[in-house]
Amino acid sequence: MSDALPLKRLRKVRRPFYARPTLQVAPELLGKYLVRRTRGHLLIGRIVEVEAYRGHLDPASHAYRGRTQRNAVMFGEPGHAYVYFTYGMHFCMNFVTERDGVAGAVLLRAVEPIRGIEFMRRRRGSHVNDKDLSNGPAKLCEAFVIAREQNGLDLLGNELCVMAGDGQSPPTMGRSTRIGIRVANDKRWRFYIKRNPCVSRPPKVRPHR
DNA sequence: TAGTTGATCGTCT
């Protein structure tokens, strides 16, 4: 968790990246950088954990039962942020995937703080460990100033985007079932970077013989 | 360390 990153060497991820099947986009987001500009601050986090939510095929998806006012962004142009409010107090952020008109999104579950750490500490509380600043979907929204106003934001703009280094070797990836859902529990649509301390929960340890 | 619980309100049935 260094507070420096050679931003010049990174390229913004373009729309065709998002306009693909959700299960392809999700694992490829790992190791890329979430870049947020707000209130004169530059915030960067390395994406270390995501979950794929498909549309009408996925009972755990907000879009399973079709389009509503809340989930409308999921049905729109790929490469936008779908932000929703939950549990009466938290926000979670997704990136919209699939072609325009088809619902799909990737939930950002955890990022590793890279830049703007002091700002994130102030938002999250001084007693919070650095590795806990953004190791959960609602925590990262708090740290990165993501709320209702950011719903529908274009990821190709300046306020919010994803950047990737060229020629970066893909990180070692783990995969598991999704967290906090009661349906579609069999689908292993959670992807994370193995052994990264900022992943929200360690993988279930399977007893070995 | 693991498991339980209260907080709090928008969204959908």
Added chain:
DNA sequence: GACGATCAACTAA
């Protein structure tokens, strides 16, 4: 009227 893609604080052991 029920519940949720969560979190932090608490309890027990």
